[in-house]
Amino acid sequence: MRMRKFRWILLIVLGVLSCSDEPQVEPYDEGTVFNVLEDNIHSTRQNSTIKHTFSKMNYDNSNGYSKAFEYLRHLNVGHQRVTNGPITPETLNEVDVLFVNLMDKDKPRWAATELAAVDQFVTNGGGLVVIVDHTNVYKSSDVTQPLLDPYGWDLPPELACDYPPNTVKQHHWLNLTRLTQHPVTEGIQNIGMFAAGPILGPGSLARTSEDGFRDFWDESNPPSYWANFSQDEDEETESSSVLNAVEYGEGRVVVIGDQNTFGNAFGGWADNRKLWLNIFQWAAGADDIDPLRNEAPPVPVMHIDYRQNDEVKFYANGHTTFLYDFGRQDNFWTSLGLRAPDQTPSGLMLIEPDGFADDDDIASIQTVLDNGGPVFIVVDPSKITQTQLEMIRRHWPEFKLTVDGEEITVGETVPTFSAPFKAKGLELRAQPEFIDASQITIEGGDEILWLENEDGDRSSMLASNGVIHVIVQVQTIRYYQVLEALANYVTPRLPTSEDP
Numbered sequence: 001m002r003m004r005k006f007r008w009i010l011l012i013v014l015g016v017l018s019c020s021d022e023p024q025v026e027p028y029d030e031g032t033v034f035n036v037l038e039d040n041i042h043s044t045r046q047n048s049t050i051k052h053t054f055s056k057m058n059y060d061n062s063n064g065y066s067k068a069f070e071y072l073r074h075l076n077v078g079h080q081r082v083t084n085g086p087i088t089p090e091t092l093n094e095v096d097v098l099f100v101n102l103m104d105k106d107k108p109r110w111a112a113t114e115l116a117a118v119d120q121f122v123t124n125g126g127g128l129v130v131i132v133d134h135t136n137v138y139k140s141s142d143v144t145q146p147l148l149d150p151y152g153w154d155l156p157p158e159l160a161c162d163y164p165p166n167t168v169k170q171h172h173w174l175n176l177t178r179l180t181q182h183p184v185t186e187g188i189q190n191i192g193m194f195a196a197g198p199i200l201g202p203g204s205l206a207r208t209s210e211d212g213f214r215d216f217w218d219e220s221n222p223p224s225y226w227a228n229f230s231q232d233e234d235e236e237t238e239s240s241s242v243l244n245a246v247e248y249g250e251g252r253v254v255v256i257g258d259q260n261t262f263g264n265a266f267g268g269w270a271d272n273r274k275l276w277l278n279i280f281q282w283a284a285g286a287d288d289i290d291p292l293r294n295e296a297p298p299v300p301v302m303h304i305d306y307r308q309n310d311e312v313k314f315y316a317n318g319h320t321t322f323l324y325d326f327g328r329q330d331n332f333w334t335s336l337g338l339r340a341p342d343q344t345p346s347g348l349m350l351i352e353p354d355g356f357a358d359d360d361d362i363a364s365i366q367t368v369l370d371n372g373g374p375v376f377i378v379v380d381p382s383k384i385t386q387t388q389l390e391m392i393r394r395h396w397p398e399f400k401l402t403v404d405g406e407e408i409t410v411g412e413t414v415p416t417f418s419a420p421f422k423a424k425g426l427e428l429r430a431q432p433e434f435i436d437a438s439q440i441t442i443e444g445g446d447e448i449l450w451l452e453n454e455d456g457d458r459s460s461m462l463a464s465n466g467v468i469h470v471i472v473q474v475q476t477i478r479y480y481q482v483l484e485a486l487a488n489y490v491t492p493r494l495p496t497s498e499d500p
Contacts, residue, residue, distance in 0.1 A: 034285075040083045041084065046060055048065045100129070122251035127254075129255075135217035160193075172195045186291070267327075294343075344371060349377075353387045377470050396467065451485055
């Protein structure tokens with residue numbers, strides 16, 4: 001009876017402790033280079049537990065931060081989450097950087113005591129990294145503003161926009177190259193942001209061009225509050241900051257204007273992953289260690305190179321699916337850029353190259369092949385180019401593509417074959433002539449794999465001679481089943497760190 005009574009007392013005590021307002025944070029491992037605490041009290045929408053998979057297609061899963069934090073942990077950065085509050089000075093005892101992702105009106109507001117704890121933490125040398133977004137989406141700016149007030153920043157309910165060549169597809173798909181020299185932007189040439197909110201105040205590190213504008217919000221259009229994505233008469237031409245950093249007391253603070261920038265889907269875009277590592281290393285004050293950005297990710301990387309492809313065409317033709325949907329598995333990551341990557345990738349994919357294959361292009365292909373990695377070249381049989389054939393036949397001399405018995409060839413500069421195509425039963429382009437995908441053949445290859453869409457129609461062909469892999473797009477690859485099949489094909493062909 002005495003033992004049973006003791007057990008009841010113990011259970012009551014544990015119950016009282018579990019109902020306490022004190023946050024529960026697991027201890028950090030010994031020997032980490034620095035420690036990050038992720039706030040999942042005020043922000044849970046796209047947290048580090050959310051993965052980008054073929055089975056979970058919603059927006060939040062596609063833009064979770066699981067891969068971003070996996071990269072940090074791989075580099076021996078301590079990472080813990082706090083899920084119940086309030087945040088107190090004790091919460092932040094072992095923490096070097098507090099990370100606050102995009103907030104919304106449905107989560108707890110910052111209490112005055114919590115704001116004071118964060119202020120004290122930063123003043124005494126801590127780091128604070130905050131993600132914000134456009135047009136007061138989810139009323140995020142309203143709930144975030146009190147956290148940013150001490151650092152002189154203001155979040156207007158607007159969308160930072162620009163014009164080509166400073167955009168990718170629409171006015172809000174930003175290709176940011178106007179960067180201020182700073183440890184956060186060290187080694188960074190361009191940053192991709194999908195939809196960023198402007199940040200008013202000190203410490204601008206990345207901006208739109210002087211030709212940019214800020215699209216006002218539409219308060220009648222919740223929860224995104226998107227407006228019309230165009231410059232109206234009352235929207236002035238001006239440059240906007242979308243990445244800011246300041247020192248405050250002994251600490252450092254960074255605010256980023258777009259949640260997608262480091263999410264699972266777009267984290268591999270441009271130099272975004274390197275920027276992610278730079279931000280945390282600087283915020284932590286870890287100036288005495290080698291740059292984390294130079295360290296490889298924890299899994300192989302398939303780099304998608306579209307230097308040879310017109311940027312607008314790249315996005316209009318749906319090629320972002322290779323970046324966005326290839327990432328729906330954990331076996332490899334994707335990166336995307338307009339230049340050769342700083343580190344040799346495990347695999348390389350060239351998207352409809354239509355320019356001249358220069359020495360750098362040839363060298364980048366050869367380096368990947370020398371390291372045992374695969375090279376994929378994506379072609380559209382209705383407009384195959386000399387460059388594409390040269391790249392393929394350099395390593396696959398016997399390559400021949402025929403449609404209904406007719407070989408697709410090109411002249412010295414202009415394609416001589418431009419027949420319109422349509423996958424069986426599916427509209428592709430408004431063309432008068434339709435050719436069934438089953439009429440396509442490739443000669444000289446050791447492997448041929450048809451990729452079918454969800455209706456069972458042949459949408460694309462993948463062929464290989466064991467060295468070069470060619471994807472013939474009869475229709476734009478947008479079906480997840482097709483990308484999943486391709487991902488399964490790619491995975492065993494990518495060299496890993498264990499490979500000799």
